[in-house]
Amino acid sequence: MMQHNLSVAKTIKALLDEKKYQSTKDILLTMNPADIAAIFEELAEERIPLLFRLLPKEAAAETFAELDPRLQELMIRGLSDTELREIVNELYVDDAADLVEEMPANVVKRILAQADPQMRKEINEILRYPENSAGSIMTTEYVSLRPGMTVAEAIARIRKTGVDKETIYTCYVTESRKLLGTVSVKDLLLAEDDATPVSQIMDEYVISVNTLTDQEEVAQMLAKYNFLALPVVDTDGHMVGIVTFDDAMDVLVEETTEDIEKMAGIMPTEKPYLRSSAWDLFKHRIPWLMLLMVSATFTGMIITSFESALAAQVVLTAFIPMLMDTGGNSGSQSSVTIIRALSLGELEFADLPRVIWKEIQTAFLCGLALAALCFAKIMLFDRLLLGNTDITALTAFVVCFTMAVTVLIAKMVGCTLPICAKKLGLDPAVMASPFITTIVDALSLLVYFAFARALLFG
Amino acid sequence: MMQHNLSVAKTIKALLDEKKYQSTKDILLTMNPADIAAIFEELAEERIPLLFRLLPKEAAAETFAELDPRLQELMIRGLSDTELREIVNELYVDDAADLVEEMPANVVKRILAQADPQMRKEINEILRYPENSAGSIMTTEYVSLRPGMTVAEAIARIRKTGVDKETIYTCYVTESRKLLGTVSVKDLLLAEDDATPVSQIMDEYVISVNTLTDQEEVAQMLAKYNFLALPVVDTDGHMVGIVTFDDAMDVLVEETTEDIEKMAGIMPTEKPYLRSSAWDLFKHRIPWLMLLMVSATFTGMIITSFESALAAQVVLTAFIPMLMDTGGNSGSQSSVTIIRALSLGELEFADLPRVIWKEIQTAFLCGLALAALCFAKIMLFDRLLLGNTDITALTAFVVCFTMAVTVLIAKMVGCTLPICAKKLGLDPAVMASPFITTIVDALSLLVYFAFARALLFG
Numbered sequence: 032m033m034q035h036n037l038s039v040a041k042t043i044k045a046l047l048d049e050k051k052y053q054s055t056k057d058i059l060l061t062m063n064p065a066d067i068a069a070i071f072e073e074l075a076e077e078r079i080p081l082l083f084r085l086l087p088k089e090a091a092a093e094t095f096a097e098l099d100p101r102l103q104e105l106m107i108r109g110l111s112d113t114e115l116r117e118i119v120n121e122l123y124v125d126d127a128a129d130l131v132e133e134m135p136a137n138v139v140k141r142i143l144a145q146a147d148p149q150m151r152k153e154i155n156e157i158l159r160y161p162e163n164s165a166g167s168i169m170t171t172e173y174v175s176l177r178p179g180m181t182v183a184e185a186i187a188r189i190r191k192t193g194v195d196k197e198t199i200y201t202c203y204v205t206e207s208r209k210l211l212g213t214v215s216v217k218d219l220l221l222a223e224d225d226a227t228p229v230s231q232i233m234d235e236y237v238i239s240v241n242t243l244t245d246q247e248e249v250a251q252m253l254a255k256y257n258f259l260a261l262p263v264v265d266t267d268g269h270m271v272g273i274v275t276f277d278d279a280m281d282v283l284v285e286e287t288t289e290d291i292e293k294m295a296g297i298m299p300t301e302k303p304y305l306r307s308s309a310w311d312l313f314k315h316r317i318p319w320l321m322l323l324m325v326s327a328t329f330t331g332m333i334i335t336s337f338e339s340a341l342a343a344q345v346v347l348t349a350f351i352p353m354l355m356d357t358g359g360n361s362g363s364q365s366s367v368t369i370i371r372a373l374s375l376g377e378l379e380f381a382d383l384p385r386v387i388w389k390e391i392q393t394a395f396l397c398g399l400a401l402a403a404l405c406f407a408k409i410m411l412f413d414r415l416l417l418g419n420t421d422i423t424a425l426t427a428f429v430v431c432f433t434m435a436v437t438v439l440i441a442k443m444v445g446c447t448l449p450i451c452a453k454k455l456g457l458d459p460a461v462m463a464s465p466f467i468t469t470i471v472d473a474l475s476l477l478v479y480f481a482f483a484r485a486l487l488f489g
Numbered sequence: 490m491m492q493h494n495l496s497v498a499k500t501i502k503a504l505l506d507e508k509k510y511q512s513t514k515d516i517l518l519t520m521n522p523a524d525i526a527a528i529f530e531e532l533a534e535e536r537i538p539l540l541f542r543l544l545p546k547e548a549a550a551e552t553f554a555e556l557d558p559r560l561q562e563l564m565i566r567g568l569s570d571t572e573l574r575e576i577v578n579e580l581y582v583d584d585a586a587d588l589v590e591e592m593p594a595n596v597v598k599r600i601l602a603q604a605d606p607q608m609r610k611e612i613n614e615i616l617r618y619p620e621n622s623a624g625s626i627m628t629t630e631y632v633s634l635r636p637g638m639t640v641a642e643a644i645a646r647i648r649k650t651g652v653d654k655e656t657i658y659t660c661y662v663t664e665s666r667k668l669l670g671t672v673s674v675k676d677l678l679l680a681e682d683d684a685t686p687v688s689q690i691m692d693e694y695v696i697s698v699n700t701l702t703d704q705e706e707v708a709q710m711l712a713k714y715n716f717l718a719l720p721v722v723d724t725d726g727h728m729v730g731i732v733t734f735d736d737a738m739d740v741l742v743e744e745t746t747e748d749i750e751k752m753a754g755i756m757p758t759e760k761p762y763l764r765s766s767a768w769d770l771f772k773h774r775i776p777w778l779m780l781l782m783v784s785a786t787f788t789g790m791i792i793t794s795f796e797s798a799l800a801a802q803v804v805l806t807a808f809i810p811m812l813m814d815t816g817g818n819s820g821s822q823s824s825v826t827i828i829r830a831l832s833l834g835e836l837e838f839a840d841l842p843r844v845i846w847k848e849i850q851t852a853f854l855c856g857l858a859l860a861a862l863c864f865a866k867i868m869l870f871d872r873l874l875l876g877n878t879d880i881t882a883l884t885a886f887v888v889c890f891t892m893a894v895t896v897l898i899a900k901m902v903g904c905t906l907p908i909c910a911k912k913l914g915l916d917p918a919v920m921a922s923p924f925i926t927t928i929v930d931a932l933s934l935l936v937y938f939a940f941a942r943a944l945l946f947g
Contacts, residue, residue, distance in 0.1 A: 309850030392767030
């Protein structure tokens with residue numbers, strides 16, 4: 032797809048060079064707003080306003096909503112007040128609210144000045160809700176019906192008011208703003224009798240979310256129930272808006288990226304990689320690197336305190352990286368599995384005993400298999416093949432036993448920390464590989480040296 | 490939500506104990522099939538067929554589609570042929586195809602025997618396509634219209650044929666099976682004149698996918714364009730089915746889980762965590778653990794070859810964990826960022842030079858900051874505070890310089906490997922932390938010892 036857009040971008044550049052505006056417009060008309068936006072991002076900035084003016088009003092607004100905030104700001108600065116007014120009032124109100132949230136104060140002022148009073152009121156309504164809440168991602172434009180309407184009246188109402196609703200396919204039956212039920216256009220169209228009242232065919236067991244429900248939960252509910260939209264009600268049970276499936280999909284992708292970044296010890300960012308400067312990347316990566324580096328002081332101290340033992344048996348040092356890496360890998364397998372299950376809602380705190388028991392069994396199996404393989408490797412490869420006679424069967428045993436214990440510790444720490452973090456209201460994703468590796472490193476070295484001391488220097 | 494279902498499950502258990510079937514039925518009727526399925530999974534297995542028979546036909550089929558394959562199999566074995574026939578023919582054809590794919594051969598035989606001839610034909614059609622392709626997740630039930638139909642005729646056709654289509658909201662205009670355009674129910678309802686031919690209001694610039702397009706790409710296109718469904722065409726340009734947004738959402742979640750698992754060195758599985766046995770978990774985790782453990786042999790060999798140097802300066806050993814962990818963390822930050830950007834389609838092979846340049850700059854900044862902090866930490870904490878006089882400024886310099894070089898190497902390896910893997914048709918997600926840690930460990934030790942030899946033992 033990207034390749035395709037790039038070559039269209041080239042064609043458009045060439046056409047603009049030759050001032051062939053009509054052909055350019057014809058090409059744009061064949062395209063989806065998301066693709067037009069992608070082309071805008073490829074073009075030199077001074078060309079964008081010109082290209083934008085070639086688009087019909089609706090396509091212009093849709094393309095605008097797809098642009099990255101940097102380009103949106105640039106465009107707004109290049110538009111006249113009249114042009115801005117047209118675009119702003121053509122936007123869906125949730126997109127307009129997103130825009131207002133992203134822009135600097137002086138641009139926001141211009142946007143709100145050009146918005147119709149109704150639009151302005153609704154934007155402000157959405158902006159009242161905390162970030163990442165259902166209220167902040169909902170749209171206030173939906174089709175509402177009265178329970179007493181007939182199917183024919185309902186269809187007539189949709190035809191009359193549907194044009195600027197984000198979705199018309201699920202309609203909400205309300206009375207004095209209370210949500211009574213939902214009815215789909217499918218139900219209305221397939222109803223056998225046009226005179227049936229809406230209240231008779233509506234589904235009165237409505238699944239709704241509160242304005243303050245977390246956006247990730249909303250997205251997961253939409254995914255679970257396969258709904259086109261979920262109604263949002265305030266604490267008084269009054270319907271205030273809907274969250275549509277397309278916004279839910281964006282939320283799912285965004286939140287997952289955030290989780291993945293946190294699991295790798297990166298502070299989350301919304302900027303796409305290629306648009307982040309090295310300085311941006313640095314700022315998001317250095318805090319965890321520093322923290323983890325400093326916390327490795329403990330492992331250093333442990334090694335230092337066993338310095339004399341190590342000096343006597345330097346061969347023990349050679350196995351430190353293998354023990355640490357295997358511990359880190361085992362721990363991150365568990366923690367990542369648990370973090371994902373938590374974020375998909377498959378696990379909760381009450382499951383902790385079952386999880387621990389499962390991980391103990393798994394750790395036992397993994398530890399046994401790894402220890403056996405490791406023993407064979409050390410005796411056959413390191414001792415026989417490489418002829419390292421410093422390595423005795425006892426040394427190999429110490430290493431392999433440490434390995435098994437390390438795997439057990441790593442899996443325990445890896446499964447327990449994320450669940451406890453969640454319970455404490457912290458983000459489980461932060462309890463992933465880097466963090467756990469640091470803890471497991473220290474613990475596995477302690478086991479290693481304690482055991483070596485007992486068996487080898489006893 | 491889960492908590493809520495659990496308490497409903499309790500109520501239903503109590504009602505069943507008292508044989509209050511009507512009340513049980515009344516409760517079930519208020520619930521969404523996804524929630525009913527969740528309750529089934531909480532109940533004792535022998536109760537499920539009874540509960541299932543309380544549901545009306547449509548709800549029964551929808552609930553059945555939401556069940557986990559284990560329960561589906563159990564249910565089918567408990568159903569009579571007549572009951573099975575009703576359920577199977579009520580299913581959407583893509584759900585029926587999924588079912589056939591999951592069940593053992595003897596159950597499949599029963600299912601296909603009970604399916605209507607048309608259903609059987611369509612199931613077989615879908616099963617022809619390779620796993621994870623658009624063809625394998627599509628449904629063949631969609632509304633098709635003729636270009637010459639008027640708006641009124643189109644609406645009449647939807648009303649007549651729409652009842653068992655998965656979505657009626659996007660209709661496909663075809664002629665001799667060629668896809669000419671799409672028209673939404675919104676366009677039809679909002680059309681000003683009922684006599685307008687469909688060909689005049691349809692969107693003829695249709696975005697479609699091929700039967701063999703990868704399901705992840707299909708899902709990302711649906712997310713990008715905010716479509717309810719994407720048409721699937723075969724290599725002759727004939728329309729064969731549609732992929733709907735709800736299946737796309739499931740694909741997005743599944744594929745991301747798979748990526749996350751691979752990044753943590755786990756072989757992907759579709760089984761939810763709590764339903765996986767310790768043996769399952771073991772089988773999916775041990776291959777990478779073994780591979781990575783064995784590959785740590787190199788780091789061991791490097792240390793062994795510097796054994797004499799280490800024996801003379803045991804203090805150097807104390808910094809090995811810190812250097813290795815920082816290298817691993819730096820590398821995994823880069824690799825995970827790049828893997829995610831690749832899977833979101835934000836990056837491709839042609840961007841490699843830009844990526845490398847960005848990572849070099851970032852590595853430079855991170856390396857400098859870490860080296861400075863590390864130097865201060867070693868001199869103030871390890872040497873002054875802990876009074877470890879073995880540590881000289883020169884030792885600290887060797888450690889910090891190695892640290893900076895390690896960060897650079899780690900970020901280079903971390904960004905290059907996933908992009909090259911993708912180019913070679915391999916899965917970039919496998920090139921994540923565990924794999925990169927192993928490479929970076931070996932390289933950083935080589936740098937460390939080479940540098941120590943030059944400066945400390947020169």
